[in-house]
Amino acid sequence: MGEPGGRGYGGVAIATRDGLSTAAYRPATPRPQDSRLEAVWSTVTLDRGRRLLIGSIYRPPRYTAAALDADFGDLEAQLQRALLDHPNCCDWSDVFTSETVDGKWRAFLSLYIPVLDKHAPIRSRKVHNPSAPPVTAATKDLMASRRGALRTLGRDSSEYRDLNRSVRSAIRRDTRLAIESRIREQGPHTVWRNIRSVVAGRKRDVTSPQLSPSALNEYFVSVGPRVAAEVAGAAEHAADLPCRLPRVGACGFSVSPIDLDTLTIALHSMRNSPACGSDASTVPVRAIRRKPRWLP
Known part of the structure; x- marks a missing residue:
């Protein structure tokens, strides 16, 4: 007797x-409603029309994820x-007495397929x-009308084109409303997670080259000799390469006049960082930003 709630347990x-x-x-x-106990009552009809009322009051078990996993594991073990046991009850004499391989195979299928259909049906x-995309019922009806127009009138008809534009507009509207609803329910920190499937570019399908194992082996074996030949060829022309002195930039350097107001703004915009520059020198920003007497 199932409990009144109609759950799958208890x-x-x-x-x-x-x-x-x-x-x-x-x-x-x-x-x-606030009771954790459940009661199941049943009437049992005895001989001569007599009836017996049976009641059971119990506390239903908690149905957790661990219990669900255990139930599925027990069901899989039973299956x-x-x-394994059902084939032991079958008569396999037709398989052994068949003279040809095709006859044995047909006899085996005639016995084992019913076993599979009983315990693991398709x-x-x-x-x-x-x-x-998350579409509404109205958009689904519009999509059905578009399929009907495509089937009867063809892709070049004006009615199909109008319905196609309407369907695309409805899908965009439904997608926007669905994203707004999810962001409103989950919080503003989930904006990127909800819009990523829409704004992110789709990955292109990459087809792996049809190479044989021998071709792949030859490629990786030739990496060492090929790199060695390239390095040897570059060493012959190393003397022709211009030598650049360290800490010398390729850009030009020019001195231009500046007023005190611009210098003050530039100094105050510098951060107090003890990090060294590329020439291993540290700019004393703290000392400069103390507004010397010569600054206004």
Whole structure:
């Protein structure tokens, strides 16, 4: 007997012998909402029309992720056990008595396929596009109209083009509303996570070259000799390369006059950092920013 909430756990199992019938009994007074206990009542009809009322009051177990994982693991173990034990109950004499390989294979399939269909039947499942835009029912109806126009009128018809533009506009509107709703629920710190799938560029499909293992081996083996030959060739022309002195920049240097106001602004905009420059010299910013007497 399942509990009134209709959950997949809890409840009471009642087993009776042949000739007795059971039925769930719903009391007129419901249980309190704040109660953690649950009650299941059942009437058992005995011989000569006599009835027996059975009640069970219990505390339902907490259904956690660990319990769910344990249930799935136990179910998988039972399924594997059934798949291993059921073939032992089959008569495999047709497989052994067949004279040809094709006959043995057909006999094996005729015995084992029903076992698979019983314990692991084929289920069809529709796989949805994980990156599909969140569209409303009105947009889905508009998309259905577009498919009908494409099927009957063709891609070059004006009606299909108008519907195609309307569908694109509706998808953009629904996507914008969905993103705004998620950001409003999850907080402003999730803006990039919600808009990344829309604004980020799609990765291009990269096709791996059809190379044989021998070609890959030859490529990696030739890396060393090829680099050595390039280094040897560059060493022959090393004397022709101009030598640049250290700490000498390639840009030009010129001195231009400056007024005290601009110099004051430049000094006050410098940060108090003890880090050294490229010439291993430190600019005493703290001392300069103390406004000497010659500054206004």
